[in-house]
Amino acid sequence: MAEDMTIESYLAAGGVLTNPTNVPPRYRGELMKLMATFVDSELAGAAGFADIINQGPGIKERIAAAKIVLEKTDNADRVLRIMGEFGANTERYATHHPWTARLERDADIGTTRTEHDMRLAVFNYPIQGWVDAVVMNLLMSRAVVVQLAEFSMISYQPLAEAFRAIAPIEAHHGELALEGAVKLIEQGHADEMQASVDYWWPRVAASFGSATSEKFEGLKAMGLRRTTNAALRTRWEAEAGEILKNLGLKAG
Template sequence: MQKQDTNFLQRIAAGNKIEAPKGGSLGDSLRCAGEAVPTGYRNELMRLVVVFADSELAGAAGFCPFINRGPGVRERIVAAKIVTEKYVHAEMALTLLEPFGVNPMLYVRSHAWDSRLDRHIDLGTRRIGGDKRLNVFHYPLEGWEDAVVFNMLMGAATAIQLAEMAQSSYAPLAAAIAQILPREREHAQLGESGVRQAIEQSGSKVAAQAAVNYWHPRVAATFGRVDSDHAATYIQYGLRRRNSAEMLGDWKAQSAAALKRLGLTIPD
């Protein structure tokens, strides 16, 4: 590791924050306590924000067709609210990327955000080409119960992952997450309410349990490998605080509690 990197990590450990590039242009350097930050920090920061932006764009596009699948007007209003807020979050993330040369208008048009793979494929934590969405957003939704179970499980996972970024060493990211996090937590709550209503209306837990069996392992995979180099680097750079195993443990506990309230079980 170069001396510049060592000094930078020491400043991060001391609680110094990095602000947006002065002038808001690609040619301006990120600074920390008056010193330029390593290229590696910039790269990991951009990767983290891109993954979030792509996941929100893909998540909104995938759920959008199910707005009109809601069993009642109230359910459709809630579904539309979730889709709208995900697009808002994506816009906020893309705004963070503008100083690094990203054109939000061109970016949104660069991928087919509603594209999905075959339902029976299981990518695990293996990355595939194209955009940088989390793998879980490559799988298609099937039916209303499936959609609300997904929102419940993935909403909780997203909230846990974003909470790690709320104290980010990059001040503009931390400020954006402070606005986004309450809404993502609400999405998980709305998902649980939607699952409960679907069970009550159908008089059966079969469809909801089948959706849990499908989505639980795929959402768990969004926390990545416990030996991920990127995860360790995020912590080193102050972009996250905890490792993947700790976050996954929190999610498993939260999802288990939600499933118990609904009378559903965790798949083997």
């Protein structure tokens, strides 16, 4: 960084930061919020899938669900270690929130969070059975892939590198979900799957946040965002919609 350049102008010009010591307060706050949202969502997502493992119709399906639980927990730990460098209490974190807590199935909280933690709103809804779990994972894993493509380019280099390492793992969760979805279609569960799509589609879509976020330009100037929520959501809608179309299902 040039000596006559402020950190703010350095970031706005595309610069990167590599450790907590020279991170401005506002940048730190937004970075911690981003990391907490990811960690909390992964832990809450893993907790939801842990409850569904034994509902898998066969050994292969149960192994896939268990793998997702293990890897989501590991992904959370990877980012939590970076939060620890900023002073987060990593030892207490995993037991500090009720990760299994869920709302009623018919609740509709939009993009808001609950008082529990920073998880995305979608992880406050309960999964009902194996078919529902496969559909939810099919839609949400594609959303995570889209979001990680964005966050893999953020200006805090250690976190960007962590997200780049996590991205193919999360993409594989989507492959497992698609494999399960194809099998369910072949077994005649199309109507049940469509009902789950109708339920989860708007809730996963809401995970992209408000289309008119007033914070975007500020985050972009800090190198923490590049693409608007609306553009990310549009990309997800196209990609997830194509996956559903190939299965003979319709977007919600």
